[in-house]
Amino acid sequence: xxxxxxxxxxxxxxxxxxxxxxxxxxxxxxxxxxxxxxxxxxxxxxxxxxxxxxxxxxxxxxxxxxxxxxxxxxxxxxxxxxxxxxxxxxxxxxxxxxxxxxxxxxxxxxxxxxx
Amino acid sequence: xxxxxxxxxxxxxxxxxxxxxxxxxxxxxxxxxxxxxxxxxxxxxxxxxxxxxxxxxxxxxxxxxxxxxxxxxxxxxxxxxxxxxxxxxxxxxxxxxxxxxxxxxxxxxxx
Numbered sequence: 724x725x726x727x728x729x730x731x732x733x734x735x736x737x738x739x740x741x742x743x744x745x746x747x748x749x750x751x752x753x754x755x756x757x758x759x760x761x762x763x764x765x766x767x768x769x770x771x772x773x774x775x776x777x778x779x780x781x782x783x784x785x786x787x788x789x790x791x792x793x794x795x796x797x798x799x800x801x802x803x804x805x806x807x808x809x810x811x812x813x814x815x816x817x818x819x820x821x822x823x824x825x826x827x828x829x830x831x832x833x834x835x836x837x838x
Numbered sequence: 839x840x841x842x843x844x845x846x847x848x849x850x851x852x853x854x855x856x857x858x859x860x861x862x863x864x865x866x867x868x869x870x871x872x873x874x875x876x877x878x879x880x881x882x883x884x885x886x887x888x889x890x891x892x893x894x895x896x897x898x899x900x901x902x903x904x905x906x907x908x909x910x911x912x913x914x915x916x917x918x919x920x921x922x923x924x925x926x927x928x929x930x931x932x933x934x935x936x937x938x939x940x941x942x943x944x945x946x947x948x949x
Binding site: 763764781828 | 878929
């Protein structure tokens, strides 16, 4: 069974469009995250949710809106896509808060290409 | 802001050789983690070392931590082609709400 799954794996879209990426974890974890990895492989935290509540929003444009319908899901909706949004987006989960205290489990990533 | 810096940025070795990657960080930490990322895949957790530990082993992996120098190293012994990947160190941010990753070391192991 896949621990952390994301859909879609690839997403190609035009500037100005709105798109969503879905994430689900079956590990029973309380905390979920969204990361953005740029073309130089630099990985940066975007959002962190604990028990469906937003814990951290790291200076991400408000065009990005995470939604956690339940503890096992954390979706990412992006409005008015821009060229600079092209990247690989990773969902991750951990047992609890206290980043650094717990290992994180990552999804396979969604490669977003904005043309 | 970036916490960890890996060194070297890229490393190429032959199968059977050892690979050493270093990580330096800026602020005090509770733990430090190492992750591996194969091409086109998500990150996989390798090892977590606590601030009161100096060394930790897991299979062919050996991690050291020197809190006085704010540095850690990851040693992979007897490398295999399957070890070809990017390796990242990560520490918790000040608030403890997120992991901060370094830029990574890209390891290439040729057979």
